[in-house]
Amino acid sequence: MLTLFLGLVVFLGVHSVQALLPEQRQLWQARWGAGAYKGLYSLLSLAGLVLMVWGYGEARHHPVVIFEPPRALVHASFLLMGISMVLLVAAYWPRNQIRARLRHPMTLGIKVWALAHLLANGTLADLMLFGTFLLWAVVVFRSARRRPVAPAAARPASITATVATVMLGLGVWALFLWGGLHAHLIGVNPLGSMRA
Incomplete structure (x- = not known):
């Protein structure tokens, strides 16, 4: 369950930035550049997705x-x-x-x-x-x-x-x-x- 939880935090956290922290998103893009920001966004999204899929798959083997x-x-x-x-x-x-x-x-x-x-x-x-x-x-x-x-x-x-x-x-x-x-x-x- 911990893996699933971590995946949800990372994946949904990254996907919340634009909606909930638009000013912070603009600051990060200005500081790092649009390309670097999108690259980091993509890497974190992928990591969160992998953790979610892995954690959910593990949980399905021992369902509560x-x-x-x-x-x-x-x-x-x-x-x-x-x-x-x-x-x-x-x-x-x-x-x-x-x-x-x-x-x-x-x-x-x-x-x-x-x-x-x-x-x-x-x-x-x-x-x-x-x-x-x-x-x-x-x-x-x-x-x-x-x-x-x-x-x-x-x-x-x-x-x-x-x-x-x-x-x-x-x-x-x-x-x-x-x-x-x-x-x-x-x-x-x-x-x-x-x-x-």
């Missing part, structure tokens, strides 16, 4: 079960993951109305992702990992909403880009859920418990 999620919550988590994937795609797909309206779909997507996994998993490691991500996303989203809105893009959002965003997000969701991508990347088949 807090509760057994009811089947209805597991089904609800599948639907929430569809929404999460659409939001995550919306953060990167240009000119979609979802990003134009919500402004921070990535953080919202992480919130929904974390909530979905909290509903479907009941071990101590799951509560630590996904609960921490959920709390982090709530704090960062609130902070980001307080910042001034950037000027609108020269080309307005379009319905075509929005439909493409939704379709791509749902496609990625289907690949994870039914296409075996979750089992291949994470080592867990989310539909396994449904077939028991």
Whole structure:
């Protein structure tokens, strides 16, 4: 659990700087240069990610079960993951109305992702990992909403880009859920418990 905890502190700490300490971030960039700052940011992010994956993997070998999620919550988590994937795609797909309206779909997507996994998993490691991500996303989203809105893009959002965003997000969701991508990347088949 300590490895997972350290990974969460490093990974989410690094990813909190821009939202929670923007002035300090600017000072560091001015002092070290943008390239050095981005390099350090990337190295710390990677180190935190490795520690999280390693720590979570270790914890899965000796799970401490807090509760057994009811089947209805597991089904609800599948639907929430569809929404999460659409939001995550919306953060990167240009000119979609979802990003134009919500402004921070990535953080919202992480919130929904974390909530979905909290509903479907009941071990101590799951509560630590996904609960921490959920709390982090709530704090960062609130902070980001307080910042001034950037000027609108020269080309307005379009319905075509929005439909493409939704379709791509749902496609990625289907690949994870039914296409075996979750089992291949994470080592867990989310539909396994449904077939028991």
